[in-house]
Amino acid sequence: MTQRSMRDERRPANDGRRVAARNRAALVLAAREIYAEYGLDAPLCAIARRAGVGQGVLYRHFPDRAAVATAVLEENVRQIEQAAAAPDADLVTVLGVLTWHQTQSSAFISVLHTDGASCPSDTPEYAAALSGRVERALRAHLPDGHRLTAAKDDLMIAVAMVSGAVTGRTREQRERRAWAAWRLLEVEVGPVCPFSDEPCGQPPLV
Missing domain, CATH: 1.10.357 (Tetracycline Repressor; domain 2)
Structure with missing residues (x-):
């Protein structure tokens, strides 16, 4: 395996970490907005929609309300x-x-x-x-x-x-x-x- 191919194999993992960080930041921002508008009892699915991610992504970052x-x-x-x-x-x-x-x-x-x-x-x-x-x-x-x-x-x-x-x-x-x-x-x-x-x-x- 060449050095170049090893670098190529690592790129998806790095991109995944960046995407995960962006998703988490988007979820926190969306949660703040939703809580301000609808209170702490707002459904988690509303936060996921505001953040532009699926509810499964939300639960990967945050296990509960x-x-x-x-x-x-x-x-x-x-x-x-x-x-x-x-x-x-x-x-x-x-x-x-x-x-x-x-x-x-x-x-x-x-x-x-x-x-x-x-x-x-x-x-x-x-x-x-x-x-x-x-x-x-x-x-x-x-x-x-x-x-x-x-x-x-x-x-x-x-x-x-x-x-x-x-x-x-x-x-x-x-x-x-x-x-x-x-x-x-x-x-x-x-x-x-x-x-x-x-x-x-x-x-x-x-």
Whole structure:
């Protein structure tokens, strides 16, 4: 067997890994969109259709409903951590990314209330771990003397309060209510957007 033929034989496996990674990313994105529109009880087949894959592909990546929701939550937290780690990051920018995920994910809102009652694994430890990662990402950019430093729990209480205000049938409605809640708390928030190149929402004029 020649060296060239050996390289040719390996290509399908590499392509398969790339396709699998793309399918998984598409499924997580589709799940976030479906959950935002229809809630956590939406059928898994709707997620597969939105992602453009068969339901068998979904089950190869995620064995059950909890695994799908967990993947969405992990991606939410990962993007907030990425935003916090960016060279030009500040609290205003990171809060904008956090708020985008609040307006997109009802499961994420439950986690930010930190009681664990509605997290996919039904364990308070799971919710607390994710909430703790969010808190560390935010606190890394919390300036001394900021109004959210008055007491130890003020930061995450404020986040939970905003989460409770995020309601509405459309993303625009949910964003407007989130901005209003932060404004009432007298906390500045940057553009509401994911940590990516997607267009960002701007605070409405009031």
